[in-house]
Amino acid sequence: MTATVADDLGLRRAGLLAGCAGLVTAAAFWVDSPGYPAGGASGEAVRRHVEESFDALTWAVAGQLVGVGAVLVLVAALNSLLRPAETPRRFWSDLAIVCGAVVAVWLTLQASLDAIPLVLADDDGTLAAYDDGTLLALEPIGRLGETFGDVAGIPRGLLVLAVSVLALRTRLLPRWLGYVGLVVAAASLVSVAVPAFGLFAFGLWLPVLSVVLLVRAARGTLAVPLAAPGRGPTDQE
Numbered sequence: 001m002t003a004t005v006a007d008d009l010g011l012r013r014a015g016l017l018a019g020c021a022g023l024v025t026a027a028a029f030w031v032d033s034p035g036y037p038a039g040g041a042s043g044e045a046v047r048r049h050v051e052e053s054f055d056a057l058t059w060a061v062a063g064q065l066v067g068v069g070a071v072l073v074l075v076a077a078l079n080s081l082l083r084p085a086e087t088p089r090r091f092w093s094d095l096a097i098v099c100g101a102v103v104a105v106w107l108t109l110q111a112s113l114d115a116i117p118l119v120l121a122d123d124d125g126t127l128a129a130y131d132d133g134t135l136l137a138l139e140p141i142g143r144l145g146e147t148f149g150d151v152a153g154i155p156r157g158l159l160v161l162a163v164s165v166l167a168l169r170t171r172l173l174p175r176w177l178g179y180v181g182l183v184v185a186a187a188s189l190v191s192v193a194v195p196a197f198g199l200f201a202f203g204l205w206l207p208v209l210s211v212v213l214l215v216r217a218a219r220g221t222l223a224v225p226l227a228a229p230g231r232g233p234t235d236q237e
Contacts, residue, residue, distance in 0.1 A: 012079060015217030018077035022210030028107070029203045033060040033114050036142040040105045043132025046139060050117045054125040058118060063109035063162055068104045075100030075159075081222070082166045089226025096162035102155040106148055113145040153198040157188030160205060172222060181205060 034053035037045050050057070075097055083093045115139060121127055127135060164181025167173035184205040188198035216222050 007081040011222045012217045014080040015213045015232045017221050019210045019214035021074035024070035028063045031063030043135040046135040047127045061115045071104045081193045092162045099159035101154040107151040153188045157185045163187035182217045
């Protein structure tokens with residue numbers, strides 16, 4: 001018989017924290033940066049675009065920075081929920097921690113690159129003090145941020161994979177959510193060539209996961225199988 005920890009106050013707090021952090025993270029992922037004009041645009045076109053989208057860019061950077069903290073809180077809370085089920089083998093929970101940290105690093109890099117025009121701008125949000133050469137350098141910097149975002153589909157996919165595998169091995173989350181997560185993880189991992197698809201799938205999966213955690217935590221129905229020493233939860237009778 002598999003021992004479980006059910007309706008534990010610590011589990012409920014971790015579930016509520018993970019659910020709230022997941023919703024904030026999902027919201028941050030849907031805040032889109034205005035980007036830059038297509039390649040070949042003049043310095044004046046870049047200046048005009050940045051100045052016109054200054055407020056949107058400010059909100060995008062703020063959302064990314066909030067997302068950094070939310071991702072770290074989400075992964076830490078998920079680790080508190082999932083880690084007991086893997087004792088002593090903790091490959092999947094460790095993978096989730098590592099990938100969550102990498103996603104946070106990506107968001108930090110993205111926010112830093114997007115914030116460059118904000119730092120360069122005058123107090124009134126204009127870039128009048130800079131010549132065309134400086135302004136044209138902003139476009140490849142923006143492309144670099146997009147490249148980081150494309151590659152970040154891999155750690156996002158692995159994070160979803162780790163959580164989904166543990167969902168299928170425990171009673172913490174519904175099995176259907178685990179299977180959906182496997183599909184989302186596969187989409188994220190194989191869609192590096194079409195990164196928008198993987199990001200869209202992740203952006204839908206995360207709020208669903210968060211709502212499930214919030215509902216189960218509020219009802220006190222979170223339960224984590226405790227693995228016997230040297231054995232995984234699926235090894236027990």
